[in-house]
Amino acid sequence: MIRWFLYHTAEDPFAFPVGSGLLKLRLFVQNGQQLSCTVIHSDRYDTPGSEIPLPMERIGSAGAYEIHEAVLQSATGKCRYLFHVENPAGDYVWYGERGLSENREHAGSFQYAYMHRPEAVKLPSWSSDAVVYQIFPNSYNGGTLKGITEKIPYLHQLGITAMYMTPIFESTTDHKYNTSDYYKVDPAFGSTEDLKALVDEAHRHGIRVLLDAVFNHSGDTFFAFKDVLEHGENSRYKDWFVIHSFPVVQTPSPNYETFAKAVSIMPKLNMDNPDVADYMMEVSKHWVREAGIDGWRLDVANEVSPRFWTRFRRELKAEFPELLLIGEIMHDSGPWLRGDQFDGGMNYVLRDAVLEFFAEQYAGPVRFMEQLLHQEALCNDQANSAMFQLLGSHDTLRFLTACKQG
Incomplete structure (x- = not known):
């Protein structure tokens, strides 16, 4: 045979x-x-x-x-x-x-x-041909939301149709991935009114606005974790996190789960806990209602409970069908793009292939095309059209720098 x-x-x-x-x-x-x-x-x-x-x-x-x-x-x-x-x-x-x-x-x-x-996934009408500009607020035009707003006419002239900002909520670091208060714009960047003004100005120029949501972990100054540090096993929030033993120890090595490996200022949230899931659902809806944002980029999306993301999509899309949901997954994101979680992902797999061919010059055009086809075949057509086709981000070397090093 x-x-x-x-x-x-x-x-x-x-x-x-x-x-x-x-x-x-x-x-x-x-x-x-x-x-x-x-x-x-x-x-x-x-x-x-x-x-x-x-x-x-x-x-x-x-x-x-x-x-x-x-x-x-x-x-x-x-x-x-x-x-x-x-x-x-x-x-x-x-x-x-x-x-x-x-x-x-x-x-x-x-x-x-x-x-x-519903299986024929309907994407936001504006997403498939969007030109997205990433902004790291702390180091962009003075490091404030007002500074970003001033640049919107310039971004419009560049042909930008969407902007994605890394976290803007209160935090103790410049990158803001250790959130202290999910309901408060970091004072270093401005205020809720400044965010509303930014979104309004962007919309006047035909630019959509996406914010960064960090639901995999919080900061250690988040109210719930502060309560755990103070009250230990008696804290009503102890199950909001993944804590191995009490009392809670932060240094030299935390006895609780964190972002990445032993990053003590970023305790991992237990998104399987209904109370935590409810809290973050309200956060996600609040900023769409309050500021009129157009989408969420979800940090460390592959380490958050899929049950939460299924609920997240269902509830947000029911109220805001034009909202774009992008998961940060630095490997094959296909399993999260089946129509029940995210619209698209940050396509680091594409970036790897482009770097290998242009910067590292590891292999020729045949392998490059094979990698592109392989990556495309791992997702359905709708997800492929909603991907962030990025060559770099705040987590990577700039593409030109990588090419020069290669």
């Missing part, structure tokens, strides 16, 4: 709706075999023999495998399908839910049970 490498599963990012009654299928096939692929599909309840053949398009090579795609149409949203894969010599296999077989019936069929409408 022929044994080619083939891979598909009837779930995102290998099967996902792209519109009303439209299902995109993605198939990985062994590279170098010149294989042609056809998807045979029908309604799940149709009788055998009513299937429709649909040739698949070869998108390109991603190293050891090729990517083939097709978009099938279903009037009912209930899809049954399998693949017919053939080489130039006429050798072929059927590929279905039960694996590879030269016998069609033995291969079985994949089932996409039903295309529920």
